[in-house]
Amino acid sequence: MHGEYKVPGGKLVVADVDVRDGRLANVRISGDFFLEPDEALETIDGALEGLPSVLEARDLAARVDAALPPGAVLFGFSAAAVGIAIRRALSHASDWRDHEWRLIHDGPQDPALHMAIDEVLTQEVAAGRRPPTLRVWEWASPAVVIGSFQSLRNEVDPEGARRHGVTVVRRISGGGAMFIEPGNTITYSLYAPESLVAGMSFAESYAFLDDWVLGALGDLGVKAWYQPLNDITSEQGKIAGAAQKRVAAGAVLHHVTMAYDIDADKMLQVLRIGREKLSDKGVPSAKKRVDPLRRQTGLPRAQVIDRMIEYFRGRNGLVTDVLRPEELRRAEKRVTEKFGTPEWTARVP
Structure with a gap:
């Protein structure tokens, strides 16, 4: 499933995800945003992997926030935007x-x-x-x-x-x-x-x-x-x-x-x-x-x-x-x- 969310005044966040046995699998977040350090992208994907697919965007965002390393910089997007992109993928949202x-x-x-x-x-x-x-x-x-x-x-x-x-x-x-x-x-x-x-x-x-x-x-x-x-x-x-x-x-x-x-x-x-x-x-x-x-x-x-x-x-x-x-x-x-x-x-x- 594929979902996109353009942050108002910010950058595009794209979520590609599968669902297996009611849980997120093969989560891949991408977009034209800026993120430091580079490894934080893998951290975001890993934080979402295996979560129940019924979680709301705010709950998904909370898991991402909790997993990010101290000092991580998200520019043009946020953990909330990631949560929305995942929900849009799961909801088969249109653009x-x-x-x-x-x-x-x-x-x-x-x-x-x-x-x-x-x-x-x-x-x-x-x-x-x-x-x-x-x-x-x-x-x-x-x-x-x-x-x-x-x-x-x-x-x-x-x-x-x-x-x-x-x-x-x-x-x-x-x-x-x-x-x-x-x-x-x-x-x-x-x-x-x-x-x-x-x-x-x-x-x-x-x-x-x-x-x-x-x-x-x-x-x-x-x-x-x-x-x-x-x-x-x-x-x-x-x-x-x-x-x-x-x-x-x-x-x-x-x-x-x-x-x-x-x-x-x-x-x-x-x-x-x-x-x-x-x-x-x-x-x-x-x-x-x-x-x-x-x-x-x-x-x-x-x-x-x-x-x-x-x-x-x-x-x-x-x-x-x-x-x-x-x-x-x-x-x-x-x-x-x-x-x-x-x-x-x-x-x-």
């Missing part, structure tokens, strides 16, 4: 390039329809009716998108939302509220088979699925990194927030909203929780906590999106696609039945 990725970048759509499209496309990938897909969103109107488990009354000031013409919708993933204005955000979703993140915890999969966008931002001159659990940030402030949902049928939805520009004063008039979050971060204003891509790149929003898409295409492959008529019909039906209803939006009052 980005194992799939023919599709791109959907349609015109502006209503907030509730975006929520429904996310649900439908995740189900389509899980059922094998759609290849893994990257969808870039365009917004038809201002919105607040609250997480699946957030309290509506605690998050949104209804008077502020009415005054600014903001629609409130609830998504299927957890996490915090997002304040959206057309032209001021960059939002995208990844719909992928669960095999892509096999062997990883939720936290590890966030970093893994965000790694490509860190590379894209780097090409734009923005030095950004993953901030656990679900933020992308830079020295100037937070750039983006991610959320994730896995469905039992075997797919993962990972979506990200990035701040291209932001009207912080308006945001704080619509979101109740804003001031508390800011005080918790020890910063005096949203403008200082969130640093938009417009200022950091100096590029038009459309150009930032195009550069991100081309980076993804060069790294993982990408074929231009559209939302299929039957997918759109299902999504519109879900708006009527679920995402456009007060019962769903206020399901946590």
Whole structure:
């Protein structure tokens, strides 16, 4: 069995392993990482040999850590990365390039329809009716998108939302509220088979699925990194927030909203929780906590999106696609039945 794990911001770790009588055999770890002393690689392989194949990644990592000689230097990877690579081999995990990725970048759509499209496309990938897909969103109107488990009354000031013409919708993933204005955000979703993140915890999969966008931002001159659990940030402030949902049928939805520009004063008039979050971060204003891509790149929003898409295409492959008529019909039906209803939006009052 063969498994690969690209450490976010680091190096590739490859695991080749057999299983005999429920135990690891013929373990071989390799990759483009750096390791001193040379003999430590044999130590890592030996530490894994004969271990039960049911051990979790963290337990495998602990065995590696315990076996490494004092002063061993692992550069570009870690014992945790080795454990993940082994689990991915045992789980028959897939890699980005194992799939023919599709791109959907349609015109502006209503907030509730975006929520429904996310649900439908995740189900389509899980059922094998759609290849893994990257969808870039365009917004038809201002919105607040609250997480699946957030309290509506605690998050949104209804008077502020009415005054600014903001629609409130609830998504299927957890996490915090997002304040959206057309032209001021960059939002995208990844719909992928669960095999892509096999062997990883939720936290590890966030970093893994965000790694490509860190590379894209780097090409734009923005030095950004993953901030656990679900933020992308830079020295100037937070750039983006991610959320994730896995469905039992075997797919993962990972979506990200990035701040291209932001009207912080308006945001704080619509979101109740804003001031508390800011005080918790020890910063005096949203403008200082969130640093938009417009200022950091100096590029038009459309150009930032195009550069991100081309980076993804060069790294993982990408074929231009559209939302299929039957997918759109299902999504519109879900708006009527679920995402456009007060019962769903206020399901946590």
